[in-house]
Amino acid sequence: MSAPSVAAIEQFAGKGAARSAARKRNRATSGSGSERRPRWVTYALLTLALAISFYPLYYAFLLASSTANDIARHPIPSLIPGGHLIENIKRVLESDIGFWKAVENSVIIAVVTSLSVVLFSTLAGFAFAKLRFRGRGPLLVFVIATTAVPTQLGVVPLFLIMKQLDWIGQIQAVIVPGLVTAFGVFWMTQYLESALPYELIEAARVDGASMIRTFWSIALPAARPAATMLGLFTFVTSWTNYFWPFIILGSSNPTLPVALQLLQGTFFKDMSLVMAGVVLSVIPLLMLFIVAGRQLVAGIMQGAVKG
Amino acid sequence: MTSTQTPQFAGPTSGEDGDRQQRRVGFSQKLGRWDVKLSPYLYISPFFILFLVVGLFPLLYTAFVSIHDWDLIKGQGDSVGLKNYDWVLHSETFWKSVRNTFSIFLLSSVPQIIIALVLAAILDANLRAKTFWRMGVLVPYVVAPVAVSLIFGQLFADQSGTINQILTNLGLPTIGWHADVLPSHIAIASMVNFRWTGYNTLILLAAMQAIPRDLYEAAIIDGATRVRQFFSITIPMLRPTMIFVIITSTIGGLQIFDEPRLFDQDGRGGADGQYLTVTNYIYQLGWTNRNFGRASAVAWILFLIILVIALINLMITRRIASDQSAGEKKRKKVRA
Numbered sequence: 001m002s003a004p005s006v007a008a009i010e011q012f013a014g015k016g017a018a019r020s021a022a023r024k025r026n027r028a029t030s031g032s033g034s035e036r037r038p039r040w041v042t043y044a045l046l047t048l049a050l051a052i053s054f055y056p057l058y059y060a061f062l063l064a065s066s067t068a069n070d071i072a073r074h075p076i077p078s079l080i081p082g083g084h085l086i087e088n089i090k091r092v093l094e095s096d097i098g099f100w101k102a103v104e105n106s107v108i109i110a111v112v113t114s115l116s117v118v119l120f121s122t123l124a125g126f127a128f129a130k131l132r133f134r135g136r137g138p139l140l141v142f143v144i145a146t147t148a149v150p151t152q153l154g155v156v157p158l159f160l161i162m163k164q165l166d167w168i169g170q171i172q173a174v175i176v177p178g179l180v181t182a183f184g185v186f187w188m189t190q191y192l193e194s195a196l197p198y199e200l201i202e203a204a205r206v207d208g209a210s211m212i213r214t215f216w217s218i219a220l221p222a223a224r225p226a227a228t229m230l231g232l233f234t235f236v237t238s239w240t241n242y243f244w245p246f247i248i249l250g251s252s253n254p255t256l257p258v259a260l261q262l263l264q265g266t267f268f269k270d271m272s273l274v275m276a277g278v279v280l281s282v283i284p285l286l287m288l289f290i291v292a293g294r295q296l297v298a299g300i301m302q303g304a305v306k307g
Numbered sequence: 308m309t310s311t312q313t314p315q316f317a318g319p320t321s322g323e324d325g326d327r328q329q330r331r332v333g334f335s336q337k338l339g340r341w342d343v344k345l346s347p348y349l350y351i352s353p354f355f356i357l358f359l360v361v362g363l364f365p366l367l368y369t370a371f372v373s374i375h376d377w378d379l380i381k382g383q384g385d386s387v388g389l390k391n392y393d394w395v396l397h398s399e400t401f402w403k404s405v406r407n408t409f410s411i412f413l414l415s416s417v418p419q420i421i422i423a424l425v426l427a428a429i430l431d432a433n434l435r436a437k438t439f440w441r442m443g444v445l446v447p448y449v450v451a452p453v454a455v456s457l458i459f460g461q462l463f464a465d466q467s468g469t470i471n472q473i474l475t476n477l478g479l480p481t482i483g484w485h486a487d488v489l490p491s492h493i494a495i496a497s498m499v500n501f502r503w504t505g506y507n508t509l510i511l512l513a514a515m516q517a518i519p520r521d522l523y524e525a526a527i528i529d530g531a532t533r534v535r536q537f538f539s540i541t542i543p544m545l546r547p548t549m550i551f552v553i554i555t556s557t558i559g560g561l562q563i564f565d566e567p568r569l570f571d572q573d574g575r576g577g578a579d580g581q582y583l584t585v586t587n588y589i590y591q592l593g594w595t596n597r598n599f600g601r602a603s604a605v606a607w608i609l610f611l612i613i614l615v616i617a618l619i620n621l622m623i624t625r626r627i628a629s630d631q632s633a634g635e636k637k638r639k640k641v642r643a
Contacts, residue, residue: 038432045429050443053505056458057450059469063461075464075472123350133347139355146358148554150613152562153606154365155589156372156599161365177361180354210339211346240451242565243586247594257453257565264457264572271461278454285449293442300445300506301513 057282063275064088071271088276095263095273097251099280102259105171109245109255110238113178114231120180122227125188126219130201131211140189146182155247162248173248174255178238184230187303191226192219229299232292239285256281366610373603380597391604401605403580404588405612407492411567411584412560414496419504420552424545426504427511428537441512444505455498456569463494485571491582498566507552514548515541550624557620561613562586585609 062077065085071077093099127133128140158177159168167173196219204214220227245255251262263277289296373391376384395401430440447455462469463484471481484494518541526536564586568574575591576583583591585605593602 036433038429038434042429042432042434046434046440046443049426049429050440053444053447053501056455056462056501057446059462060454060458071461072467075467075469076476077469120353124354127347127350131347131350133344136347139351143354146362148558148617149362149366150558150562150610151362151366152564152586153589153610153613154362154367154369156593156603156606157365157368158361159593160368160372160599161361177357180357182354182358185351185354211342215350236449240449240453242451242453242568247590257451260451260453260457261569261574269572274457275461278457282450282454285451286446289442289446289449293445294438296448297438297441297445297509300509301516303510 057286060275060278060282061085063271064279065272067272068270084272085276085279088272089280091273092263092277092280097259097262097277098254099259099277102254102256105249105253106239106256109171109174109178110235112175113238114234116175116179117181117184117234118227118231121184121188121230122192122220122223123215124180124185125190125192125223126196126215128185128189129192130196130198130219140186143182143185143189147186152243155244158244159247167248169249169253171249171253171255174241174245177244178234181234184234187230188223188226192223195226196222226302228292229295229302232288232296233299235288236285236296369603369606369610372599373601373607375600377599377603378597379594379599384600387600391600392608395601395604395608400580400583401585401588404576404583404585407488407567407576407580407582408561408563408584408586410489410492411495411499411563411582412557414492415499415503416553416556416560418496419500419507419556420549422500423504423507423511423552424542426508427515428541430508430512431515441509444508446505447502448506450502452498452502452565453569455502456566459494459498459501459566460570463497485577486581488581491570491577495563495566495570495582499560499563503556507556510552511545511548514545518544547624550620554617554620554624557616558613561609561616564590 059077062079062081063071065081065083065088066077067082067084070082124143128136128143162168162173165173200218200222201214204218209217240257241255242257246258246261249255249258251258254262260274260277260281263274374388375386378384426444430437430444434440463471465471465481465483465485468484470484474481482490484490522540522544523536526540531539563584567576567582567584567587568590570582571577574587576587586609589602589605589609592598592605
């Protein structure tokens, strides 16, 4: 069975898709006529906002390319980078924080968590959005309510559980609690409700497909745009997560954020070294952002309208 | 439950309707019916099982730990009733951490929402290169709080920090961004604002674009200025989204840990605990002092605080929502 194209699904989808399409058309026509292009002041303000969002990152890069001495002598770095970036990066890689181990851990945790969150959330979202079963309504309300539960505060017993399992210092202690999230389930439910027409499911069922087959061949392909966004958000969240990995992994088997903190040293804080570490940790996500930033923007904006 | 998951043998049932199910009877038919009945529960079960084991149970069990002597290494000790709570509520550091948490929270959420509103209004204009600007404001979101904290720690360094040097160059007195209470809160709040303002801008922008344009057209005909339109149409129409943003930032903001922890190299929330937050304090009690009983007592108190605030939020939201639906009904009547 071939997957129906996303465009075809959106044709069926009705309301949501139609509304946004209509809005786009509206804007397009009004753009040429009644809604004028803004003046330069607007662009100046936006440029300022962007400068503020970029400066701290550029600042990190500037410090990473200078030396501890320079930083002490010139607290305001010159906007032209110095020539010590490679040397500082080498020092980070050769330091005793276990940089490559940390990268490996961060990548494994982020990839596994993202894939698993997408799979389990789509599965649950498919059930909530398109299947009928007793207790569906209350259970969905429960899922939504749990997004507001500050589970981080259960950190002591969670630590005790991991101790029982002998998982302290092991990355599965970070992976397992993040395998599926309430936000993900809610997100996929919302999306599949409008993006997956009942006709397609019925057709698959009439053709003799089981539930799981229907999910795999119909729901999963239809969920692809939302699933991509969910995967991206989960990846970013996992990559930047600190609190729990810090507590459960410690410095012996760290993730990248945990390792980064170790660069601060105890006696002497060499900011050029610390910032080289910061730059190294930020680059992968900046690259991801260049490739997929558009989708992150769209994801936040879609989630907002629905949520 | 899993044994019913045999896709290859599932019968040709028609799905959720169930009215065509009686056409054929047989083994495969039965399997098919089980498939339809049990699959939904099977599909949603991973979330519920995981939430119960790593979310709800630990949270509730925190209450149990909190009424015991409980050492990180030695484990469970005697039941001590409310002794841990008594100790915590009489601890000066605890109240300091509560003060710090709320102060940092207010300093980060209020300016953030105002700036996000303004930025969203600017982005809502008919811009050239829309996507570029939108992506631009979102860049800080992909920077880990740890990295943000290390960067801002240097920007706001007390001696030979960038901001203090700028102040000196301008002939102004330097500020104890780490040493003093309010300045350190401002510095930490600025990290939170740096990372989240763009994110919330996009949420508000999406809500702005969903406002029907005819409202603005009517206002223009009535002679309303841009500013008047913003306050009389945009802000009221954004209320539900703003409440959503406020609630999510409350729950996250009161649990802040990373930024104050990494603001200096010791991670103790300052020499005098001037920027120690409640979650930092939980860590300190539990893992530095090895006292899980007291750490749990603090966690449970913070949980209750968040619960109370969430309920207040909910009540306000309800009221506003009912106001709005009443307003909408009125409008519909007028139209009819």
